[in-house]
């Protein structure tokens with residue numbers, strides 16, 4: 503559990519699942535088919551290679567994020583903060599928590615997609631060091647464009663030199 507003044511971050515509980523799915527529907531997927539239903543959020547909460555992270559103000563759910571861990575890359579699928587709780591650093595803290603756990607797992611990069619017309623989210627991710635790497639014109643529901651973004655967590659380590667026995671010239 504991570505605490506900052508007034509904000510607590512912790513893996514989401516079963517009791518959070520429904521509220522998280524509704525936040526996804528209303529704050530992220532509005533105008534699209536609702537894909538992050540309670541059943542899907544619950545499935546990610548159970549999976550060992552996913553994290554559903556909750557941010558609380560007091561006891562109330564103020565924000566959440568869902569990320570999947572791969573071998574070398576993690577994918578940030580969802581992130582939202584309630585409108586009344588924005589610009590207090592909660593989104594930044596959620597991402598910092600996820601990046602720290604990804605880094606601990608040896609993951610080198612985090613990828614994500616965001617609607618191409620979501621200027622606020624694009625500004626948010628740019629502020630956190632994410633770079634735009636591609637545009638997918640019909641990514642959402644086959645009709646809404648997405649920007650793909652990437653953030654490199656570690657530079658590749660230089661190869662460690664291997665000891666070689668000295669050459670003996672005959």
Ligand SMILES: CC(C)(COP(=O)(O)OP(=O)(O)OC[C@H]1O[C@@H](n2cnc3c(N)ncnc32)[C@H](O)[C@@H]1OP(=O)(O)O)[C@@H](O)C(=O)NCCC(=O)NCCS
Nearest residue numbers: 580581582583588589590591592593594622623625626629
């Ligand atoms: C994107 C979102 C998660 C940001 O959450 P937040 O808690 O308000 O973000 P933070 O307060 O941590 O902001 C960190 C920095 O990002 C940038 N930023 C955040 N919101 C911004 C906005 N609306 N416009 C411009 N820059 C913004 C700023 O640089 C900010 O730092 P500052 O407040 O010191 O200037 C939130 O706006 C949100 O839930 N939007 C709706 C859902 C969504 O679009 N999710 C992303 C796609 S899955």
